[in-house]
Amino acid sequence: MDTTAIPRTGTSPAPDRETLRPDCSNCFALCCTAFGFSRSADFAIDKPAGSPCKNLDQDFSCTIHDRLRPRGFRGCTVFDCFGAGQAVSQQLFGGISWRDAPDSRVDMFAAFKVMRQLHELLWHLAETQEKTLDADIAQEANELQLVIGDLVRGPLSGLLACDVDTIHSRVRTILMDVSEEVRGGYFAEGADQAGAALKPGADLAGANLSARKLCGADLRGSCLIAVDLRGSDLSAADLLGADLRDAQLDGADLSAALFVTQPQINSARGSSGTLLPPGLSVPQHWKEE
Template sequence: MSSTHSSVRREDLRADCNNCFALCCTAFGFSRSVDFAEDKPAGSPCRHLGSNFSCTVHEGLRPRGFRGCTVFDCFGAGQVVSQQLFSGVSWRERPDAQQYMFSAFKIVKQLHEMLWYLFEAQERTYDPDAAHEARELASTIAALIRGGQAELFSTDIGALHSVVRAVLMEISAEVRASYFAEVDQLDSSIAAGVDLAGSDLRAHRLCGADLRGACLIAVDLRGSDLTAVDLLGADLRDARLDGADLSAALFVTQPQVNAARGNGDTCLPAGVAAPPHWLVR
């Protein structure tokens, strides 16, 4: 498998909360909204956090107004920071290391998300040179994480992200072209970064479309074929995906799917699972 070369597997990019010091419940802040029932400052523990770093209201997060918690995914950064970078010593045991741990978590989450995309890019491209470039970038990122805190904090993450973005865009263009980009070229509304919130896209032929970074909040995609549609960074909150086929869509993540609405007939890419709330109506 291509990801072996980087010493990190795609399976490693999954949250293991039992080996994390609840970093998502502490490092990040949130404001009261439809996704969160209350305010929480960044860098402070959630008031529902238990002494063993577990959520005391985990089974009732959605009914209690914490939908945002059920959408979040750290791509496995939590356990890496907790157990590898900080050697299994929690922020409660070492209050002086708290802010370093939280900062490292935010960085590693970004790096792991890049790895998620790069692993897929290696598998989707038809170009051996492009696959090699994606593989080398994945190896560089994995080595950076293994390098420890000093190397992590001294790295220009923005510059690295720009390099990764360029590779992903190149591979996306290649893959989408192979599906003949069936999206109606006369419809300028179907494009990267556009705001399509609330739109009914069921009548559109979307295969090969570039919807990278698009606002797809509450769009109706029921029954749609999203083969080779680039969804990197697209906002799929409350998007209706019942019966849609995302099995060959590009750069789909678990958080995107968690935020959307689907059912048992929704086809998802390998490595992305239907969230429990899809089946609870």
């Protein structure tokens, strides 16, 4: 496969959002094996990449799944593979696990890392199709969905050889165009009422942005760690890649926010009073806190 360019069209229907949700029952615990992590506030132990977590059972289930947070594995409750786990396990490797075929470990784990990135891009592209009114943008988004759809269906060699950076760059351009289009209807300014800078990449960690009208704000890639957004309206706010760890979202309206993902929501703090975008769900730990 030519990794220096991406073909303009694909041949297979693009996966829909329902296929981009994790199904752990059909995965060989790839998130518990392929990735590594270091002991921190999110993980209680060190684990090298490519090695099974010590809490992994023989049937690929987690032995402490219902106690992850109190046992020091908060990071596990935040992670979402966008359905890459079952796609790799069942489609690319025919339901044969890395335990049953040890020689497949390296390729399976590598495929999972690529697949997850591509599935996340598909998640965002599906949103652009719903939000844009520009026929040219919609067509380009559809073409990219088809191209990525071909890659994620295999063969394995094509997936591993694909130029993810180039694909990501093209998707990013589309997301920025749609963001500008949607946010333009809100006449958003570069600062909120208190003067806090509302711009891409802003460092707003710990800021008090509660009960604010943040409609149309461009917060792409911003640091929103522990920011207080309680009761705020984030309609059409661009949250692509924003760090929402421990952000307080109780009573916040994110129902029309742009490019929000389940991992972002999982990392934040909220309640049943938080309004989420379609397709995202209230994390279990919100119900328990």
